[in-house]
Each structure stands twice: as C-alpha cells, then as structure tokens.
Amino acid sequence: MLAIEDVIIEAPADGEIVDPLSWFDSPGPFELEIGSGKGGFLISRATSNPHIRMLGIEWANKFFKYIADRIARREIENVHVMRTDAKFFVMNHLPPECIDVLHLYHPDPWPKARHHKRRLMQPDFVEAALKALKPSARWLVQSDHEEYFHEMRDLLDARTELSQIPWDKRASTPGPEWEGTNFEIKYVREGREIYRAAFVRSEPRP
Ligand SMILES: C[S@@+](CC[C@H](N)C(=O)[O-])C[C@H]1O[C@@H](n2cnc3c(N)ncnc32)[C@H](O)[C@@H]1O
Secondary structure (H helix, E strand, C coil): CCCHHHHECCCCCCCCCCCHHHHCCCCCCEEEEECCCCCHHHHHHHHHCCCCEEEEECCCHHHHHHHHHHHHHHCCCCEEEECCCHHHHHHHCCCCCCEEEEEEECCCCCCCHHHHHHCCCCHHHHHHHHHHEEEEEEEEEEECCHHHHHHHHHHHHCCCCEEEECCCHHHHCCCCCCCCCHHHHHHHHCCCCCEEEEEEECCCCC
C-alpha cells in the first residue's frame, strides 16, 4: 500500500505555479481530469496506460478521500489526486502548455436557470484551460445533460484554437479501451443518452 501522503497533491499556495511533472518519478504525457467523483475513470485510465501521468481534481472531501484510498491500496504510481476547486486551480496555478489531455466528464449541470452561473464551463474558465493545453492537446467533454452539453460544445466550438474531432476511442483516448466514468456506467445501464465531444488544440482557424 502506498502512503496516502504520496498519493495526494496539496492544493497550491496563493500565487504558486505548479510543475505537474515534478509530482511523478519519470516524465510522460500529462492528463488532467476535473471532477473525478469516485475515481473510476481516473484509476482505470491510469492503470491501463502506465506511460501517462494523471491528476484528478475533486472538490468533495468524501470522494477525494475515497479516490486517494483506492490509488494507495492499488499502489498506482502514475496518478495523483488533489482536493481543490478545479476552476480556481486551472485559472491560477497551471503553467502554460502543460496538459496533453483534459478530461471533463459529467460536470454538475446546475439545471435551474438561476444556478447556471455556478456551472464550471464559462468563457473565463475556457480561456484559462486553453492556455494550459499543449499544442495538439485534446479536450474531451461528456455529459448526460443535453442542454449543458450543447452549451459546453458551443463554447469550445467558438474557439478558433480548437477543432472538433470525432469521438473515436483510439483517437480521443489512446489506450486498450475506453473505461467509462462512474456516472456514465450508471446512466448507460439506465438507458440514458450520453453526449460526447472531442476537440484538439490546433493553429487558430482563420
Ligand atoms: C456529477 S459528478 C461526475 C463525477 C465523474 N466525473 C463521473 O463522470 O462519474 C461531478 C463531480 O465534480 C465535482 N466537482 C464539481 N465542481 C467541482 C470543482 N469546481 N472542482 C472540483 N471538483 C468539482 C463534484 O464534487 C462531483 O464529484
């Protein structure tokens, strides 16, 4: 079993810019998952792809501790977890061009109109996240909430630095197979539709 302290990355101090690869023993493509929930996707992706380096960010303490415990028990060394507000983290603590793949799956939809301002995907967040993507990085979004999904897709589609690519298992998520997120697995069982979009950062479109 790994020590929990070796699995957890503390939220950075005010003004600190992190160096994601310094959290790992060796370099590799860096992938960030925002809102990892119970960590099903994070852990399966890191386990099936030992060459990648992953950070999962989860705000809810209960889930954060659950993920850290799962990683420690399974002694997975290419994945860490941080408890913080991912929006604040992305906007204030990431260096430019550090992410190879950004995973955002089933972010809270805040369905009531008066709560839409709480949604993670807003233009200021998109702006900051784009700066943190490497050239050719991919940004994958998925939701069971049709309206929020279309809002997210439109926000990304409006950015000339991004081009939509097919949601192809190999192109979007290289690895032996796509491992569903906890929400995805539950909703697929219930027969609910899942909406997905994949983008690649590229030269700005004219
Ligand atoms: C609907 S759940 C989806 C969990 C997982 N992605 C899945 O598909 O199974 C959304 C998760 O995002 C977390 N979350 C919401 N806002 C967050 C934020 N600003 N920073 C980090 N985590 C956040 C919630 O605590 C929750 O665990």
